[in-house]
Amino acid sequence: GQNIDQPTEMTATEGAIVQINCTYQTSGFNGLFWYQQHAGEAPTFLSYNVLDGLEEKGRFSSFLSRSKGYSYLLLKELQMKDSASYLCAVMDSNYQLIWGAGTKLIIKP
């Protein structure tokens, strides 16, 4: 079967760095996406990785290792507004998105 694992919840301090991990087992691989979802709002697209390595976008970076079935989202200089759920999703061989359960990130002052 297809499976994506993420921690359920993480807590970090304002100004710090946090890494949210995602491991996956899917039928084929056509890219991995990270989305941010604030409570009561729709998910918004953050990043995409299809090749191994690190993609950087401002305070957010995403890393992929296809051989390990592993990705992480790195958030630097955390701000209170970064409190949200972060969803990992993998596009399988049928170009279907398989969604993780999401990681709720709590930022404390």
Place this chain on the structure above:
Amino acid sequence: SAVISQKPSRDICQRGTSLTIQCQVDSQVTMMFWYRQQPGQSLTLIATANQGSEATYESGFVIDKFPISRPNLTFSTLTVSNMSPEDSSIYLCSVKTGEVGEQYFGPGTRLTVT
């Protein structure tokens, strides 16, 4: 990217009734999707809405319960039929239109069935 609107934003419905949710996109898109999200849970794909043909439903979802229309490339509706309290959820439409195939989501419809 795409700008997506949904109507209604929320509704409270009685058991046994039906609700139709509308999704409007500001540009023509081939692929539109309908998701359900229970509170604190991740997204569950209900179906892919295809323009000019029948929707493609995921396992556990059937057309009689969740009929979908897709009359053109900018609009779709999802009907939740014969509702029960278990149908209480947030329903989201999305489109696949980005450079790398990312999806963009509407604001969601929060449905409560009493």
